Amino acid sequence: MLSKQDNAQQKGTRSQGISSKGPRTIALVGPFQSGKTTLLEAILARTGAIARQGSVEAGNTVGDASKEARHHKMSVETTFATTEFMGDTYTFVDCPGSIEFIHDMRCVLPAVDAAVVVCEADEKKVPQLQLILRELEDRQIPRFLFLNKIDKADKRVRETVRLLQPASRVPLLLRQIPIWNGDIVSGFVDLALERAHVYREYAASEVIELAGENRDREKEARFTMLEKLADHDDELLEQLLGDMEPPRDKVFDDLAKELRDGAVCPVLLGVASRSNGVLRLLKALRHEAPGIADTAKRLGAKAGDATAIVLKTFHTAHGGKMSVARVLNGEVAEGATFLAPRRDAGRVSGVFGLMGQAFSRRGPATAGETVAFGKLDGAKTGDTLSAGKHATEPLVTITPSPPVLAMAVEAKERKDDVKLGVAFTKLTEEDPSLTVIHNTESHEVVMWGQGEMHLRVATERLADRYGVPVLTHRPAVGYHETIRKAITIRGRHKKQSGGHGQFGDVLIDIKPLPREGGFKFNDMVTGGVVPRNYIPAVEEGVKDGLKHGPLGFPVVDVEVSLTDGSYHTVDSSDMAFRTAGRIAIADGLPQCQPVLLEPVYMVEIVCPNDATARINAILSGRRGHILGFDTRENWDGWDTVRAQMAEAEIGDLIVEVRSATAGVGSFSFKFDHMAELTGRQAEQVVAARRAAE
Structure with a gap:
């Protein structure tokens, strides 16, 4: 909760921060295990939405509340939580960090006002960070970088920013510098406010005098920050050249404008597990993050009938289908009828507030709010919904990444075959990056996904959410x-x-x-x-x-x-x-003289260039014929490797690729030709087939 001192301090900071920009939606994104769920928990505790801050280890957080998430101790789907801060409403969206679940993040990003990229001072996670930042940059989403676990950093913060900079196309703008007490970070200096703060565990930081070495470091770091801002503001540049101290409001205005324009990515510090730095992050979001008007303009939404974008679909045990959506304009109440492009979406059976897996019935939703609409049977994730007489053209297009791993699935009990078909429909509605096909040649139902964990979680959901235990095996190869x-x-x-x-x-x-x-x-x-x-x-x-x-x-x-x-x-x-x-x-x-034929595919692998040699070795070890590699277009530090590879070798290729690339490599493939397979390998395939028959 905010203290009286914090409220009074905030009121005296900037007059222009008092006006609200409407309800805002903020995405929490970042590399796997960077602390996004912990940060959400800290935000909810600090704003009074929950009584006390839980932890991922204890399994009592608002985020990662599903059985699968808690079992694997990782985010496997987006979590939405709405809270209030200083009179403004915010919905925070905790997005999975693993590349296998990144599609959930992609569905949310177009409709958020800003993103907080949670990252550690870990050079090994730069490729993961680059993946996340590229998604934000391509969608033109304003973004902060929250440098988490600063208490465990083994490098100076400016050195850390230099290490992370290659992941971002725009400058990482250091907004704070740490206060060191020996080798321990005990607080921070805010370069915009020119104030020093000492951390207090699970409480607001305490303002202290800015003097001595901290004053000298602050002046140098602040000037560097202002120099980067001046790259986009001639007036500020003239003030710096003339040794004039720019007005504080001018600095904040530039920070907000350049954030909104995507010219910089401000960097804030903190320790989410102790709630350190969370209040300053919230205040930065309040003052500098754009609101729904900017987001609607970016998406091209026109004023008129109520419009919303579906961010996520859930099938709940008792409430039926829930469509989480961001309202871009107008008002949506229970009973409203929506149209989706080229079909009816249905009638809203109820409007619900969001707090993790809990849905609470509430009144009408207005522009800027993120809520759940009950029983919109015709609505799909990514849809643009309109309450008018005519459907609105789609404002966003979200295409899942090509699938990279498959498993054949069948109901454990034959009596559950029909039930499994219904469960597949719900499962793929909730997660469009899953694909289920019926292979008429092998008579198998094959589920395609984004990786080993992705498919594992999907089968766990079939059993736990939909009551259909399944048996799985590797799909048949298309031999002829x-x-x-x-x-x-x-x-x-x-x-x-x-x-x-x-x-x-x-x-x-x-x-x-x-x-x-x-x-x-x-x-x-x-x-x-x-x-x-x-x-x-x-x-x-x-x-x-x-x-x-x-x-x-x-x-x-x-x-x-x-x-x-x-x-x-x-x-x-x-x-x-x-x-x-x-x-x-x-x-x-x-x-x-019959001879066996095996399918051969063209495979294209993308990976950080320091892993290219390992990828080549993997391909060679899987009978791959390497055709060459080149730098990945518009991706600094990445390569694209092309090869021809037999389908039998592609099966679990993604497991090795991810292992060799710290979890960020991926590939696409398409059928190229059939090739003769002879010798011992052919004999083994034929023997296995006869044994199976």
Whole structure:
């Protein structure tokens, strides 16, 4: 809670900070395990939204409240929490830091007013930081960097900022410098306010006299800050050149403007676990972060009917579907009807406030507020909703990253098959970066995701949230087979069992086609030896036989010609000739020198350039044919490696790639061609197939 001293101090700081910019939404983002959930907890405790600050270790935080998050001690989905600070309403969004769950962050970012990037003084996390900052830069989101765990820093803060700077396209602007007591950070100096503060655990910091060494360090660091601000303000530059002290309000105005314009990224210090630096962060957000008017303008939202953007979809046990949305303009009350682009979104069954996993019914939502709308069955994450007579064109486009890992999934109990289908629908609504497909060739249901943990959490949710325990295994590889030799073979089906019998007799030529030739069937019958009405049945029988070749896989790149045959006026039928065609192809293929084919893909891996050598070694160890590598376009310090790789080797490739790149590498792939697989590897594949059958 704010003390009386803090309130009085704040009122005397800047008159222009008194006016509200409306309810604001702030994203808490940053590398994995940087302390975002802890910072959210500290903010909620400091603003009085919760009685006391919990911890991730104790499993009692507002964020990471799901069973999966607490089990793995990591954020696996966004958490929304609304609170008030000095009369203004804020919704903070705790976003996952792992690249596997980054899509949740992407869905939120377009509609937030600003972001707080939580980071440690750890050079190893620079690539992760770069990923996060790139998302913010591309979306033009104003951002602060909160240098967390400053009490554990082993470098001077300006050296730390220099190490982190390569992750940002714009200058990291140091707003505070630490006060050192030996090797311990005991407080900070605010360079904008020119005040020194000493940390108090779980309490507001105490203002102390700025004197001695701290005064000298403050003057030097403040001048550096003002120099960077002056790069975008000629008036400030003239004042600095003339040795004039700029007015404090002028400095704050420049800080707010250059933050809003994305010209700088201010850096603040703190220790979220002890609530140090949280109050100064809140005050910086209050004074300098833009409001809903700026955000609506950035998105191109026009005044008029109520408009909202869906940030996240939840399926709750008792409240049904909940669509968390940011209202950009207008007012939305219970009973309001929304349109989404090209479909109805539904009628709002209730408006709910947000506090972690708790939803509380409330009154109408106004512009700037982030709330949950009940039972908008037609709404999807990312939708632009309009309460008018006509749907609004989408204000944002959010495309999930290409999936990188798959698992085949089936219900543990056969009776749950239908229930599993319903659960998949809800699961992919909540997390659009998951994809579920039915492989008609292997008869498997395959779930694709962004990594090992992503898929693990998805299967845990199927069991825990939707009551469908599942079995998983590695999906089948799309092996095919083809032939090298041409032959002529007869297929004859004759059966007599009283009454009408069955008779079909065909002579076919089987020969190989060039790669990617597919399947070709020729009717070369003359003299009516096989009546015309039976020829399609012969072709269907041949296709039946090609579904499962002598090696156990579908047969491709084959041409079959029907050249001769015979029939019986009474016993012949479509079924008899279909069976004859299947017999001919089944008997002929083993004599055609069958050979196994495996799918080969073009793979493109992106990674920090200090990991490129490791990536090349991984590819070589997986039978990859490296085609080359180049610098990643517009990404300083990153490379793109291109290679051809067999599908069988791609299966768990992402696990090794992430391990070699400190969790930030990724890849995309697309089918290129089928290639012959021979020798011991082919023998192992065929043996495994026969064992499975």
